Amino acid sequence: MRVTQSSGLDLNLLVALDVLLEEQSVGGAARRLHLSEPAMSRTLGRIRKALGDPVLVRAGRRMVPTPRALAVRAEVSAVVERARALFAPADTDLRTVTRTFTVLCHDAVAAACGPDLFTRAARDAPGIRIRFLTESHVDGPFLREGTADLEVGVIDTVAPEVRVESLYEDRMVGVIRAGHPLLEGELTPERFALEADHLTVSRRGKLHGPVDEALAELGLARRVVGSVGTFPASLFVLRATDLTGLVNSWSVPLARALGLTTFDVPLRLPPVRLGLAWHPRHDADPAHGWLRGAVREILAAWSDRA
DSSP, rough: OOTTTTTTTOHHHHHHHHHHHHHHHHHHHHHTTOOOHHHHHHEEEEEEHHHHSSOEETTTTTEEEEEHHHHHHHHHHHHHHHHHHHSSSSTTGGGGOOOOOEEEEEHHHHHHHHHHHHHHHHHHHHTTEEEEEOOOOOOOOHHHTTTSOOOOOOOOOOOTSSSSEEEEEEOOOEEETTTTTGGGGGOHHHHHHHHSOOEEEEETTTOOOOOHHHHHHOOOOOOEHHHHSSSHHHHHHHSSSOBBEEEEEEGGHHHHTTTTEEOOOSSSOOOOEEEEEOOOOTTTTTHHHHHHHHHHHHHHHHHOOO
């Protein structure tokens, strides 16, 4: 963001802009910054004048960012976070921190980790809010642009500036309704492939994957009738049909809570490598360090249960 010499640099305006772009609401930003709505509106006016852009415009009953606002959002967020890290004392008291973190992950991760993470936040850092975003069907520079603060799951980014930390390897297990005929007798690759139709889980709608490759090595093929975008959605389909699906360890408790049965797949499937990813601008941020540590410990606990 370019600041002219005559306008001067007001870090408070950057903080306000960061919150406005996150909340996309004058009222929401006012509550976050402990200001009145008229005061927040005046601040927005100063931001508009400094940028020479409306920043937020009315769209029906809500406000949406302008293209210029979207273009500077990541840079504004990065500047504010660097300033926080610079002025924060080394022994920052997390109980006084007020932040909103966005975690990009699969629905199954949110379902599995969410309860423990919210409980930890209430105990350690009650001013921190956590927003889970579902993985998109398209890839994008979400961490670099500031759309997400942390990515959790299977990390396939190749962006050189992104920090990636591998955690552990997960495995996929089969899941079917209770009383399914496939549960009777020994489960062989042939029975797994031929005695039931299959449902895949893919955020991109793929109908082919590692299971099909493993079956092909044995000269077998399965019939895939469709796909859904998330593991939780697949469980409700499997519960009401004779279809066979796969879930990772995060989804096993949810599957059992719905009365479904899990089983070992009689194939040699590649492991699922899980990890964390974040932009290096968060490296020195104590609050983000707390978030990474909490997610890391929660995932480790899930690994021990798997």
